[in-house]
Amino acid sequence: MTMYVWDYLPEYEKERDDLLEAVDKVFSSGRLILGESVRGFEREFADYHGVAHCTGVDNGTNAVKLGLEALGVGPGDEVITVSNTAAPTVVAIVGAGATPVFVDVREEDFLMDTDQVAEAITPRTKAIVPVHLYGQCVDMAPLRELADRHGLVILEDCAQAHGARHHGWLAGTMGHAAAFSFYPTKVLGAYGDGGAVITSDDEVDADLRRLRYYGMEDVYYVVRSPGHNSRLDEVQAEILRRKLRRLDQYIAGRRAVARRYEEGLGDLADQGLLLPTVNPGNTHVYYVYVVRHPRRDDIIEALKRYDISLNISYPWPVHTMSGFSHLGYKEGMLPVTERLAKEIFSLPMYPSLSRERQDKVISAVREVLRTL
Numbered sequence: 001m002t003m004y005v006w007d008y009l010p011e012y013e014k015e016r017d018d019l020l021e022a023v024d025k026v027f028s029s030g031r032l033i034l035g036e037s038v039r040g041f042e043r044e045f046a047d048y049h050g051v052a053h054c055t056g057v058d059n060g061t062n063a064v065k066l067g068l069e070a071l072g073v074g075p076g077d078e079v080i081t082v083s084n085t086a087a088p089t090v091v092a093i094v095g096a097g098a099t100p101v102f103v104d105v106r107e108e109d110f111l112m113d114t115d116q117v118a119e120a121i122t123p124r125t126k127a128i129v130p131v132h133l134y135g136q137c138v139d140m141a142p143l144r145e146l147a148d149r150h151g152l153v154i155l156e157d158c159a160q161a162h163g164a165r166h167h168g169w170l171a172g173t174m175g176h177a178a179a180f181s182f183y184p185t186k187v188l189g190a191y192g193d194g195g196a197v198i199t200s201d202d203e204v205d206a207d208l209r210r211l212r213y214y215g216m217e218d219v220y221y222v223v224r225s226p227g228h229n230s231r232l233d234e235v236q237a238e239i240l241r242r243k244l245r246r247l248d249q250y251i252a253g254r255r256a257v258a259r260r261y262e263e264g265l266g267d268l269a270d271q272g273l274l275l276p277t278v279n280p281g282n283t284h285v286y287y288v289y290v291v292r293h294p295r296r297d298d299i300i301e302a303l304k305r306y307d308i309s310l311n312i313s314y315p316w317p318v319h320t321m322s323g324f325s326h327l328g329y330k331e332g333m334l335p336v337t338e339r340l341a342k343e344i345f346s347l348p349m350y351p352s353l354s355r356e357r358q359d360k361v362i363s364a365v366r367e368v369l370r371t372l
């Protein structure tokens, strides 16, 4: 049987009773939209982060989009972010009517180069969207300083970083608001789509609640300004409540898998294989385990003979995609991002990845590198 980078079925086997009970609870509750489970999850997810508010939405892309809109970002505004991210980060910025401005990432950790952010600020800059890529936080101190100095808002894209820590702070608690995705592969994943925005700003949260609900006031059924239909589904919310109680366990499982890769593959740097680096003060949650090798394509091809099918996150830099050509970026403008896209690939990573499967990956990678 082919092994993939992600597989939820071992987890489902373990948690099946609890998850089916969650579905039954909602189906039997008499309320299928914005009921007790969404409210409960919102309270518990806010409490997990120690923030005042959480608004559940339908997916991570809309969490970024509505988050920006609630922070007052719209047409004419520039939003500084990275091209080295999942395309939805950028789709959401464009969806909010704003103009994405890309900075490059650092060669060592693939994260936003905060020095370049300072240079990218113009009179039209309104927001910064740092992406805590792969499960590790961006350096937030320089961004907060820039935001204070220039009157900008920070929306953290935490779609890959549930429970990640940065000098003790949880991802999502270091900006003005933070967007999460609960797409099934994520560190906290639903059994379908889901997302959330957290903030400690009462007004931003009130706006989020209107924006996800056609733009209506909850109570008065009046649209003051048209919003969206972006509600978190009640069934997914109840599943997420139960999985949130296990989030720290999932993270520990991912970190154990990462440790084993380090033990099994950490000595191959002289053969060109670079493993993820973790910056001081960061707790990495390993949404994906991204490694780097100049002959990435040959390695992926060779591993297919071992029935191992690997992924690339991400093979095409967003700024070179035709859908964003109107932004005026060309190949060559973000050299680190472009180089990484050609050399990175992901090894299987999920908390219930068995030792046997992981050992199979380690020995196959070693063998492939030896015969490359």
Ligand SMILES: *Cc1c(COP(=O)(O)O)cnc(C)c1O
Pocket (backbone or CB within 6 Å): 059, 060, 061, 062, 064, 085, 086, 088, 089, 131, 157, 159, 160, 181, 182, 183, 193, 194, 195
């Ligand atoms: C997954 C992801 C998103 C989008 O989340 P969806 O729930 O799939 O809409 C946004 N940003 C990043 C960095 C992601 O990884």
